[in-house]
Amino acid sequence: MTGxxxxxxxxxxxxxxxxxxxxxxxxxxxxxxxxxxxELDEISxxxxxxxxxxxxxxxxxxxxxxxxxxxxxxxxxxGVNHIPFANLNKNVVVSSNAGAYSDEVAEYAWxxxxxxxxRVVELHVSLxxxxxxxxxxxxxxxEITVVKEKxxxxxxxxxxxxxxxxxxxxxxMQVYAFSRKKSSEKEVKFFAGASGLSKVLKKSDAxxxxxxxxxxxxxxxxxxxxxxxxxxxxLVNIARGELVDEKAMYEHLVANPNFRYATDVxxxxxxxxxxxxxxxxxxxxxxxxxxxxxxxxxxxxxxxxQLAVENTIRFLRGLxxxxxxxxxxxKTSYPY
Amino acid sequence: MTGxxxxxxxxxxxxxxxxxxxxxxxxxxxxxxxxxxxELDEISxxxxxxxxxxxxxxxxxxxxxxxxxxxxxxxxxxGVNHIPFANLNKNVVVSSNAGAYSDEVAEYAWxxxxxxxxRVVELHVSLxxxxxxxxxxxxxxxEITVVKEKxxxxxxxxxxxxxxxxxxxxxxMQVYAFSRKKSSEKEVKFFAGASGLSKVLKKSDAxxxxxxxxxxxxxxxxxxxxxxxxxxxxLVNIARGELVDEKAMYEHLVANPNFRYATDVxxxxxxxxxxxxxxxxxxxxxxxxxxxxxxxxxxxxxxxxQLAVENTIRFLRGLxxxxxxxxxxxKTSYPY
Numbered sequence: 001m002t003g004x005x006x007x008x009x010x011x012x013x014x015x016x017x018x019x020x021x022x023x024x025x026x027x028x029x030x031x032x033x034x035x036x037x038x039e040l041d042e043i044s045x046x047x048x049x050x051x052x053x054x055x056x057x058x059x060x061x062x063x064x065x066x067x068x069x070x071x072x073x074x075x076x077x078x079g080v081n082h083i084p085f086a087n088l089n090k091n092v093v094v095s096s097n098a099g100a101y102s103d104e105v106a107e108y109a110w111x112x113x114x115x116x117x118x119r120v121v122e123l124h125v126s127l128x129x130x131x132x133x134x135x136x137x138x139x140x141x142x143e144i145t146v147v148k149e150k151x152x153x154x155x156x157x158x159x160x161x162x163x164x165x166x167x168x169x170x171x172x173m174q175v176y177a178f179s180r181k182k183s184s185e186k187e188v189k190f191f192a193g194a195s196g197l198s199k200v201l202k203k204s205d206a207x208x209x210x211x212x213x214x215x216x217x218x219x220x221x222x223x224x225x226x227x228x229x230x231x232x233x234x235l236v237n238i239a240r241g242e243l244v245d246e247k248a249m250y251e252h253l254v255a256n257p258n259f260r261y262a263t264d265v266x267x268x269x270x271x272x273x274x275x276x277x278x279x280x281x282x283x284x285x286x287x288x289x290x291x292x293x294x295x296x297x298x299x300x301x302x303x304x305x306q307l308a309v310e311n312t313i314r315f316l317r318g319l320x321x322x323x324x325x326x327x328x329x330x331k332t333s334y335p336y
Numbered sequence: 337m338t339g340x341x342x343x344x345x346x347x348x349x350x351x352x353x354x355x356x357x358x359x360x361x362x363x364x365x366x367x368x369x370x371x372x373x374x375e376l377d378e379i380s381x382x383x384x385x386x387x388x389x390x391x392x393x394x395x396x397x398x399x400x401x402x403x404x405x406x407x408x409x410x411x412x413x414x415g416v417n418h419i420p421f422a423n424l425n426k427n428v429v430v431s432s433n434a435g436a437y438s439d440e441v442a443e444y445a446w447x448x449x450x451x452x453x454x455r456v457v458e459l460h461v462s463l464x465x466x467x468x469x470x471x472x473x474x475x476x477x478x479e480i481t482v483v484k485e486k487x488x489x490x491x492x493x494x495x496x497x498x499x500x501x502x503x504x505x506x507x508x509m510q511v512y513a514f515s516r517k518k519s520s521e522k523e524v525k526f527f528a529g530a531s532g533l534s535k536v537l538k539k540s541d542a543x544x545x546x547x548x549x550x551x552x553x554x555x556x557x558x559x560x561x562x563x564x565x566x567x568x569x570x571l572v573n574i575a576r577g578e579l580v581d582e583k584a585m586y587e588h589l590v591a592n593p594n595f596r597y598a599t600d601v602x603x604x605x606x607x608x609x610x611x612x613x614x615x616x617x618x619x620x621x622x623x624x625x626x627x628x629x630x631x632x633x634x635x636x637x638x639x640x641x642q643l644a645v646e647n648t649i650r651f652l653r654g655l656x657x658x659x660x661x662x663x664x665x666x667k668t669s670y671p672y
Contacts, residue, residue: 103508104480104482104484107450107483107484107507108480110446110507111450111451111453112456114450114451115447115451115456117443117447118444118448118629118630119626119629120447120448120451120456120457120624121451121456121457121460123627123629124457124618124624124625125461126627127611127618132611144440144630144632144633144636146440146637148439148443166506167507169506170503170504170506171446171503275468282460282463282464288456290454290455290459290463291462291468293454293455293459293479293480294454296480297454298482300478300480301482
């Protein structure tokens with residue numbers, strides 16, 4: 001016990017009561033929802049620690065300037081691209097919640113991958129609209145992608161990516177990982193750099209995007225990259241919509257009817273993820289979209305909030321927090 | 337080489353030219369499509385071996401009575417429930433093509449299972465109809481089923497069922513198999529008999545039907561069995577539609593909106609599988625249907641025809657064919 005010389009501001013209601021009690025052993029806990037503007041004015045200078053989900057509108061750049069004691073921000077979301085790094089002092093440490101959603105989001109990636117490979121959505125919709133007959137189908141079958149003995153590219157081999165890869169082996173797929181770090185995973189081939197990315201995209205029958213959104217990864221999938229991929233490949237995105245160039249993707253789907261894009265994540269409009277798109281993706285048979293439910297399916301287990309609380313306690317106890325990110329990678333033209 | 341004392345009748349065009357040439361080393365090969373009614377009359381009594389896909393309309397019970405030399409029927413379809421056992425002499429041996437489609441159909445089962453677990457079809461359709469917003473979803477997530485550490489029941493643990501079970505371990509699921517035979521599979525719990533079935537259904541979070549359609553398995557999933565299952569369980573059918581009671585399933589889906597039924601196979605109308613149903617399944621959000629493409633996706637690889645040809649050659653060479661079925665199990669009121 002270090003007493004209550006810390007002041008923690010929690011800006012979300014996803015932290016349960018038990019965790020709040022535990023946190024209050026190590027700090028004075030303030031809940032943003034309980035504070036009026038005047039009360040927030042009063043305590044701002046004392047707050048040294050922030051526990052956030054999505055970035056709260058009240059914490060404007062002006063407000064952040066008054067938070068002169070701030071040293072640590074913990075995200076309950078897996079990524080930190082919503083943190084306004086450009087407005088933070090250099091001595092503020094930011095931790096992501098990497099790994100907290102790995103199992104649930106990796107499962108979801110496989111749900112999208114197989115829905116696309118087996119054309120489940122397209123066929124179900126065809127049946128609903130009475131555009132398919134049994135006879136027509138029973139003669140064919142080559143429209144269905146069989147994944148066994150094929151190559152799965154995983155872009156970003158962190159918590160989510162490595163679980164996606166582990167599941168792939170149950171399907172008898174070979175895994176090609178595009179990753180800055182090699183891991184000790186057996187049976188996974190590692191690739192890095194621009195030429196490594198190119199190799200993974202050219203060879204893969206299906207690709208899962210599991211990268212963080214940083215200045216280096218924003219729109220990493222552009223028209224040039226798409227043109228390197230197989231004409232009948234499947235691209236799955238469970239990371240961030242902005243990893244993919246919207247216009248290039250639409251044009252690629254129209255030009256390549258056997259290419260499939262299945263995504264749970266969407267492009268940003270006015271710095272926020274939005275279901276509004278510039279192109280009518282949902283009218284294409286080779287597009288599958290779901291409204292960002294993979295993360296929430298993890299959140300519902302309670303584990304992401306719990307892990308974020310545990311890491312916050314590391315900071316409050318004077319230990320080095322896990323999952324500290326490099327702010328330089330997030331000071332970009334994508335401030336969301 | 338045994339000369340050409342065998343007469344083989346092939347009733348389908350899914351056997352490739354190379355296989356036909358190989359077969360003609362061991363028998364005189366007749367293709368039904370090349371024969372007029374008179375020619376068929378001429379050779380019927382000499383045919384000792386049949387290689388069939390779906391049962392051909394020309395081979396009526398009258399025609400079968402004239403095929404007095406018939407000794408062996410090989411199915412290229414996995415199941416044999418389409419063979420008219422009641423019209424066959426006792427000395428006719430029938431072989432299924434069990435195992436020939438295992439990998440492709442097991443993958444397809446997982447496509448349906450995850451589409452249902454992650455509600456991919458339902459969410460995609462909601463987005464198309466603009467019935468969903470990002471905000472609504474981001475608050476929740478519990479509507480998505482996480483499969484890790486859950487129990488998967490596999491009814492029928494033959495070729496397809498055991499591959500379904502192998503994939504399940506990559507997802508960290510525990511497998512409960514309902515099967516007459518135990519296999520040497522580690523980490524799989526085996527159950528048999530009516531009480532075993534009951535246990536599997538009660539405990540499972542998801543169930544895959546991979547049974548052959550026989551007199552013992554027809555409508556094995558009825559209202560009583562459904563009532564034993566968890567209210568939010570997922571039932572996947574990649575075997576035969578008639579394993580499930582149609583009325584009971586519709587009523588169960590309406591009464592239990594969190595229960596999900598995902599099927600690639602359909603009920604029979606006039607002895608043939610049909611997309612026509614007695615109840616409007618496709619209007620239910622907790623139903624996913626695809627037009628029997630799992631088998632064809634295997635057929636497209638060429639392997640099922642090849643394996644059927646290899647087994648036919650075993651018969652022609654005087655060896656015991658594999659996958660011989662017990663005709664007693666198929667002499668039922670489900671003659672399809």
